[in-house]
Amino acid sequence: MRESIQTDSTTKYTQLTKGRDGDRSRLALRGGFGTAIGAMQPEDFMREAIRLASAGVQGGRGGPFGCVVVRRGEVVGRGANCVTSTNDPTAHAEVVAIREACTRLGTFQLSDCELYASCEPCPMCLAAIYWARIPTVYYGNDRRDAAAHGFDDDFIYRQIPLAPGQRAIAMKPLLQDEARESLDLWTAKADKVRY
Amino acid sequence: MRESIQTDSTTKYTQLTKGRDGDRSRLALRGGFGTAIGAMQPEDFMREAIRLASAGVQGGRGGPFGCVVVRRGEVVGRGANCVTSTNDPTAHAEVVAIREACTRLGTFQLSDCELYASCEPCPMCLAAIYWARIPTVYYGNDRRDAAAHGFDDDFIYRQIPLAPGQRAIAMKPLLQDEARESLDLWTAKADKVRY
Numbered sequence: 014m015r016e017s018i019q020t021d022s023t024t025k026y027t028q029l030t031k032g033r034d035g036d037r038s039r040l041a042l043r044g045g046f047g048t049a050i051g052a053m054q055p056e057d058f059m060r061e062a063i064r065l066a067s068a069g070v071q072g073g074r075g076g077p078f079g080c081v082v083v084r085r086g087e088v089v090g091r092g093a094n095c096v097t098s099t100n101d102p103t104a105h106a107e108v109v110a111i112r113e114a115c116t117r118l119g120t121f122q123l124s125d126c127e128l129y130a131s132c133e134p135c136p137m138c139l140a141a142i143y144w145a146r147i148p149t150v151y152y153g154n155d156r157r158d159a160a161a162h163g164f165d166d167d168f169i170y171r172q173i174p175l176a177p178g179q180r181a182i183a184m185k186p187l188l189q190d191e192a193r194e195s196l197d198l199w200t201a202k203a204d205k206v207r208y
Numbered sequence: 209m210r211e212s213i214q215t216d217s218t219t220k221y222t223q224l225t226k227g228r229d230g231d232r233s234r235l236a237l238r239g240g241f242g243t244a245i246g247a248m249q250p251e252d253f254m255r256e257a258i259r260l261a262s263a264g265v266q267g268g269r270g271g272p273f274g275c276v277v278v279r280r281g282e283v284v285g286r287g288a289n290c291v292t293s294t295n296d297p298t299a300h301a302e303v304v305a306i307r308e309a310c311t312r313l314g315t316f317q318l319s320d321c322e323l324y325a326s327c328e329p330c331p332m333c334l335a336a337i338y339w340a341r342i343p344t345v346y347y348g349n350d351r352r353d354a355a356a357h358g359f360d361d362d363f364i365y366r367q368i369p370l371a372p373g374q375r376a377i378a379m380k381p382l383l384q385d386e387a388r389e390s391l392d393l394w395t396a397k398a399d400k401v402r403y
Contacts, residue, residue, distance in 0.1 A: 066390035077394035097401040102340040137335030145297040149378045153387025162391040192348025195261035196357040199272035206292040
């Protein structure tokens, strides 16, 4: 079991996310679940993410964003934005693809995977990528392209680093002393599973 | 239908998140789904979030974090961290509670709701709160309390504002010109549902 993220050291994060065979870029034909067609290149996976994005728009599922998660040359998770069609504001392409990959692989850490997103991830998806311990992300459009088409993730990017009291959202501390009970229970728990 | 987040203006965000009756703090006994027991106060909802956090630890479901989403004095969504028990790195308490509230209310925007989290939200959950258009957040523990118990969300908080090339995650642009196709489809789509 890997440790929780507990440091700002790039070295430590890299250690946390090391794949089992240390070779995440190897792309090869594989059997089993996922999709592997010949020796696929990063461009092939990105084109699949773009295809999912465009198909999502055409099918009315949500915003123009697609994503695939790849493990050792196999697609193990796919996602397209389906916020509006599923009434789920967290159903961004990356989150959908990460959830699918984790379900398939039976794990909550994708440290031996790469993620291909048709657009630079928003802060929610970027943080999800950190929590999933994905070490490598390829992205097509960047946040400026997205902003030019009506998606200003950059607003949220600028809000995140602000102190809680300075944000557009009202954020109010409440019952801090009582809340510590839950953290103390965690610290005292002998058989906890860290993440 | 509300517009996408398209500005860094606090005023605009506040406009986007205005509730239907402009009074989000009114707490009253209500029927229907959700839970309303007398005239509940913010402290009552926070205690429910803390209860969910502690129960999640005791039940081995995941980390020590709980959350409730409240609409006009009713609990409309509950969540406890269940990352490790469901193999879902995005299953933080806030995400679980937001998804439940949206499913119950049949919407992808919770602009007339408040969120109570037993701990200051991590960047993923904070961004999810922005996407859900929740205007008010109460939190118990803060990120320093969490760090003292092994959860350093602050590492991710410090990563988010960095340029993509400076992060602990390798982030590589790829096929930007091809990816723009999806965004152009979105812009040209006449019947799109914005979020």
